[in-house]
Amino acid sequence: MADLTDEEFDRIRQILGREPNHTETGIFSVMWSEHCSYKNSRPELKKFPTEGPRVLVKAGEENAGVIDIGGGWAVAFKMESHNHPSAIEPFQGAATGVGGIIRDIFTMGARPVFSLNSLRFGPLSSAKNRRLFAGVVAGIAHYGNCIGIPTIGGEIYFDESYEGNPLVNVFCLGVLRHEEIARGAATGIGNPVFYVGSETGRDGLAGAAFASRELSEASRRDRPAVQVGDPFKEKLLLEACLELLESGCVAGIQDMGAAGLTCSTCETASRGGTGVEIDLARVPVRERGMTPYEIMLSESQERMLIIVKRGEEERVKSIFEKWDLPYADIGRVTGDGMMRVLNNGEVVSEIPARKLAEEAPVYHREAAPKAPPAPLENPPEADPQTVLPRLLSHPAIASKNWVYSQYDHTVRAGTIVAPGSDAAVFLIREADKIVAATTDCNALFCALDPRGGARLAVAEAARNLACAGATPLAVTDNLNFGNPYKPENFWQLREAVEGLAEGCRAFDVPVTGGNVSLYNESPAGAIDPTPTVGMVGLIEDERHITTQAFKQAGDVILLLGGEGSELGGSHYLKVIHGLKAGVPPRMDFVREKSVQAAALALIRSGFVKSAHDCSEGGLAVALAECCISGKKPLGAHVQLSEATPRVLFNESASRILLSVAGNSAAAALALLEWRGVPARRIGVVGGPRLVINEFSWEVAELYKEWYSAIGDLMSS
Amino acid sequence: MRCAVVRFPGSNCDQDCYRVLREACDTDYVWHKETSVAAYDLIVLPGGFSYGDYLRCGAIARFSPVMRSVIEEAGKGKLVLGICNGFQILCEARLLPGALIRNASLHFICRRVTVRVENMDTPFTNAGTTGALLELPIAHGEGNYFADEETLRSLDRHRQVLLRYADAAGRASAEANPNGSARNIAGVCNRRRNVFGLMPHPERASDPRLGSVDGKVIFESILQNG
Amino acid sequence: MRATVIVMPKESVLDPQGVAVREAIKHQGLQGVKEVRIGKFMEIELESGADEKDLHAVCRDLLSNPVIEDYRLQVHP
Amino acid sequence: MRATVIVMPKESVLDPQGVAVREAIKHQGLQGVKEVRIGKFMEIELESGADEKDLHAVCRDLLSNPVIEDYRLQVHP
């Protein structure tokens, strides 16, 4: 295996006290790949805050973090990438990504209740990118819809830097009782080890190692390695595992994701402080003549490893049989700390589990700082009259209905705020709790300033939650970067991680887990650094649920946080002038938090009819979205200090648009003043047009441009 | 009244249906390997992807052990309600005429639609009003109702079409048709009027927090019979 | 023994997927395409001795839906 | 002229649909079923004179996904 370095080989010889055989070399090479071992990113990940009064399971401890939501209930959630598989085979790559993250959640003992997805592609002007985009969306829909977990939100961007290397980050959240938290540990020496789920095939061989390499011509030869997902099997597996966990027969449970049987056996043994011995001859296989190497490294989907309490075997089998799932008793927990793999009784590999799972080499890569971006002295002008419709129909800003109408977002009958507002809001019926969730990352900002961009991403996520009426609980993240061996890429990673950590500390939210995807490069170079933030918040009272669309003519529009002025990294510059330039907006966390707190306070006092944050496209786009994202388009009359591109389209942070009933505007403003938050009445809702100073647009027209832009591009 | 919510492998709206029914009456889950539903007055086949919707939607579920009894009970006049995938299963089992094929757009469609109640003369719609408009969610890839001309004429003649996709003004127009269904058909019953299948999800529109309670009409109709 | 089953949408059933594929083929530059119809192809591996009558029953009841589809069965002993 | 194209999942690729159908056929009483694989069958009606090479290109680029599928093309003049 070419993926291990000479030093790593030496280390392996030391651990084993001998030469590794072929199978063992394969095992080390996947377990010590970036995807499984985080060998290049681990020192960075330590910088995240992970503690908090609500944290029940910390980041890194298990498959997903677990957060208390009150009343004895908790949520488990996490984000995961499937970038490389999706580049090769968009439909199956995205589908199996969804399958993987769902397994992570029910492995914790949680019932998955909703998903989100964060996607990045090259521009839709190219047929190849359209095919990738359509394939990824269809794949997510295929898997999520079939398994019956609603996909209720996400984000999508299009940028040249993702050409040939799309990003597919998927998020899933599940609910469980505190006492139901399941562990991925092989405990109880002598306990039998069960395999359950799809038969093992040659598909996805060594995908984890693959995800840790750059995409190149050589990856085309890896093509048959693509895995095909079976959401139906996973639905059966999900129900069977939850039933199994409830039965009390399970000592430990672990999904087989990246590095399949290898990863699940050595990790459970390592967590349990035990050993695991399995016999590959007993593993259900799909193809004849599979070698131990192939079985150990296969990444066939929809499989789980279950450590069963001794004596409960028959009950466990009857549950698998009820759900018509293939299963086998493949081994047992031992006391010697070894991951011992037999093939028909003959030892084919024997490795100290803990060393394999936990003691991968850790590298401190070299970082080469990039010069900070130069401020843009004289930003180019353009006519706002035409700029606004052009921004609204740009696929990164346009309505994403073409995407989310393909996702079942109403199954489980809990979606209170469907896709199309700042954050999705979901009623978790099991717990009678209402949560809000969002994913955010403006990679344009990160490309110019990875630290600043990451800070802004956390702030925007929290702001989206605040606009929905929620307070943040915790964060999961997905770090998408280029090859870490290139010092400029590693620097971006480090900066972004520190930026995220600063953001999470500022909002006092722990990071509960996430995923690192490196080597996101195509022959054209590395992607823009993309540290995606997934944030979950709690809504205390159903009356606080707020959406972004204007509700009624006559309501007064308030702008919190001021008009702003920073055009650096804006979509105005990129979309209208083709410039990825300037200094991204500053992020003053104190100010940000006071704006969010004020918006929430107003929401809780019952003043607020709608709330929307200003993000891509700035104030003018945010106003237009308030007008056109509701059931019926509603116009508005707005007066700003001046209607220049700088005022209309700057993307300064910490700004929220509220609408309130006419007769409560004065009281709301008084409250804002008392809180020391800059706020101003800027206009009134009503009429068929959006009027901003001397400019005016028919809202029905804006709606059409915005609503059908992506669909039109896709059918062109 | 006793209700059964049948769970096929791959059903995923079973819990949603159960929850709504449970509020009003005695409701049980029935696993598809059971062989009798004779103890129940209403048998619900919920939405989802039974058997992964492999081959054709509902084609494999139609041969589940429980279906023999469902067909038998339907023959005795028991109420049978099929929602979405349940509707597809009922068509495959020939308890309802026609078939549900791929949406004309070739895409899965999840959104809210308006349907017009065509006829209140059934145990599934008699709490409603003929001509009333309901806002209900749909979520399906294969909801395009197909039947040959003769069957369609016969459906009309026997007033078996209970719901049609309509616009806000109540017209069953082409624009209001989300999936290409023949004559905008969203739900049909059998001639005896005790078996009803529909593509929209009334169970997802039975809680004011979700923005519509129009789906309740169907459950209320059923319950007032028992 | 082996059986192959072809299941095709009936003439009278609109085949939107076929239409979409026809357009895509034209778009690729193959102008002379008049019609495309898309169905299923199934290969069934059997122990020898299966009765062709039973196979027809499976085709009729399970593998195709006579409301919308026709099937063709071929048995290769 | 007419072309038929059969697109099947590659040998090593999981065919979950085939597995589900195999079980369903067994369930119907046909015990001897060993394997079922399900693919697509396409009938293409063409104006005469189309180049077989162009048809192969269409099969490869559009009608099948070479990552997970193989195709067979037959041309009937």
Ligand SMILES: Nc1ncnc2c1ncn2[C@@H]1O[C@H](COP(=O)(O)OP(=O)(O)O)[C@@H](O)[C@H]1O
């Ligand atoms: N991939 C996606 N899947 C589902 N919903 C999406 C997706 N992308 C965007 N959306 C939804 O579209 C709306 C607008 O998204 P976005 O512009 O990213 O919002 P914001 O700027 O407030 O974060 C949100 O409700 C979001 O959840």
Ligand SMILES: [Mg+2]
């Ligand atoms: Mg927002």
